Amino acid sequence: YLKMKKHILVVPGDGIGQEVTAVGKKVLEKIAEKFGHEFTYDEALIGHAAIEAAGNPLPDETLEKMRASDAVLFGAVGHPKYDNDPSAKVRPEQGLLKMRKELGLYANLRPIKLFDELLSASSIKPEILRGSDILFFRELTGDIYFGEKGRENDGDTAYDIARYSTYEVERIARKAFDAAMTRGKKLMSVDKANVLETSRLWREVVQRVAKEYPEVTVEHQFVDSAAMLLIKDPRRFDVVVTANLFGDILTDEASQIAGSMGMLASASIGDGTGVYEPIHGSAHDITGMGLANPMASVLSAALLLDISFGLKEESDAIINAVDLVLKSGVRTRDIADADTPKDKILGTDATGEALLSYL
Ligand code: NAI
Numbered sequence: 001y002l003k004m005k006k007h008i009l010v011v012p013g014d015g016i017g018q019e020v021t022a023v024g025k026k027v028l029e030k031i032a033e034k035f036g037h038e039f040t041y042d043e044a045l046i047g048h049a050a051i052e053a054a055g056n057p058l059p060d061e062t063l064e065k066m067r068a069s070d071a072v073l074f075g076a077v078g079h080p081k082y083d084n085d086p087s088a089k090v091r092p093e094q095g096l097l098k099m100r101k102e103l104g105l106y107a108n109l110r111p112i113k114l115f116d117e118l119l120s121a122s123s124i125k126p127e128i129l130r131g132s133d134i135l136f137f138r139e140l141t142g143d144i145y146f147g148e149k150g151r152e153n154d155g156d157t158a159y160d161i162a163r164y165s166t167y168e169v170e171r172i173a174r175k176a177f178d179a180a181m182t183r184g185k186k187l188m189s190v191d192k193a194n195v196l197e198t199s200r201l202w203r204e205v206v207q208r209v210a211k212e213y214p215e216v217t218v219e220h221q222f223v224d225s226a227a228m229l230l231i232k233d234p235r236r237f238d239v240v241v242t243a244n245l246f247g248d249i250l251t252d253e254a255s256q257i258a259g260s261m262g263m264l265a266s267a268s269i270g271d272g273t274g275v276y277e278p279i280h281g282s283a284h285d286i287t288g289m290g291l292a293n294p295m296a297s298v299l300s301a302a303l304l305l306d307i308s309f310g311l312k313e314e315s316d317a318i319i320n321a322v323d324l325v326l327k328s329g330v331r332t333r334d335i336a337d338a339d340t341p342k343d344k345i346l347g348t349d350a351t352g353e354a355l356l357s358y359l
């Protein structure tokens with residue numbers, strides 16, 4: 001068995017990013033110990049924490065450390081002071097967007113994995129949910145998030161430009177088709193091609209790439225219809241590929257299939273170092289209270305091992321431990337319901353300890 005030597009950069013960021021990433025890191029340490037790998041770690045600043053320390057939401061030092069590491073375990077960015085001040089020029093999420101652009105992280109994978117134990121944690125009926133298993137590919141370095149933005153008419157008019165080029169659609173489409181080949185050979189491409197020119201290009205390119213994958217059944221859906229179908233019939237979805245903005249919104253919606261944002265991990269991959277992070281943000285409303293669900297970070301660590309290091313067995317061991325913790329009845333507050341006994345509702349650290357004991 002091959003022992004691996006890898007260097008992991010831990011970037012907790014802001015708010016509950018700090019709390020959940022600490023658990024994700026402990027799980028990685030446990031895996032290294034259990035399987036005999038040698039993982040070394042470093043930490044770096046991003047977001048509000050980096051603005052406070054260096055006046056820059058993504059200091060060069062952080063970017064260099066990211067480039068020099070084998071993978072990044074990331075938390076979240078954000079602070080209430082910017083949410084209430086839209087005019088702030090230097091903002092935490094600029095660090096996140098710049099990181100994605102600089103590292104060429106054009107594909108964001110978001111598996112919507114429903115653990116059976118959480119069927120009742122969702123607001124969707126169990127008989128509709130049971131067996132749902134979706135893998136989103138959200139494009140991450142283009143679209144309206146990265147186009148020109150500004151104001152005109154003395155600030156009375158605002159604009160954001162959406163732009164996509166053929167190669168950008170092609171590379172994310174290929175990643176999604178490759179994944180479809182390893183799963184149910186079904187792919188849904190989501191766009192708004194009845195209205196948007198970027199979406200018409202998107203659909204053309206996906207149709208062209210589809211010819212390279214004759215075994216995959218392709219379905220095109222408009223985003224409004226896809227949003228409706230996700231709640232009506234989640235089992236209809238397998239692999240989904242979509243643009244940055246649509247993917248951002250649809251995956252938060254899809255988090256309700258898994259029961260909570262606190263359960264959903266993501267992998268951002270592309271040209272260089274992969275970045276693994278929960279889909280949730282810094283959650284000011286529960287920051288510092290020890291209530292955050294650490295599973296999204298822990299499952300991000302599992303994705304890191306699988307995708308960046310090719311350590312499938314180790315990755316599965318983490319997913320299995322999450323399953324066992326849930327089977328034991330342990331719940332953080334976000335996934336607890338009226339039937340959860342009080343003594344089974346645990347905080348972030350205690351949930352982490354439960355995970356480590358099962359590992
Ligand atoms: P959020 O994802 O931080 O929180 C939404 C809701 O879900 C909150 O009620 C929160 O308590 C709950 N929640 C999220 N993660 C949880 C977890 N692990 N365990 C238990 N409950 C959890 O989104 P929100 O509130 O819209 O934004 C808060 C800040 O985060 C903002 O400053 C925003 O800009 C930033 N943000 C950052 C992201 C990132 O770094 N990738 C993504 C989304 C938002």
Ligand code: MG
Binds near residue numbers: 252279
């Ligand atoms: Mg989002």
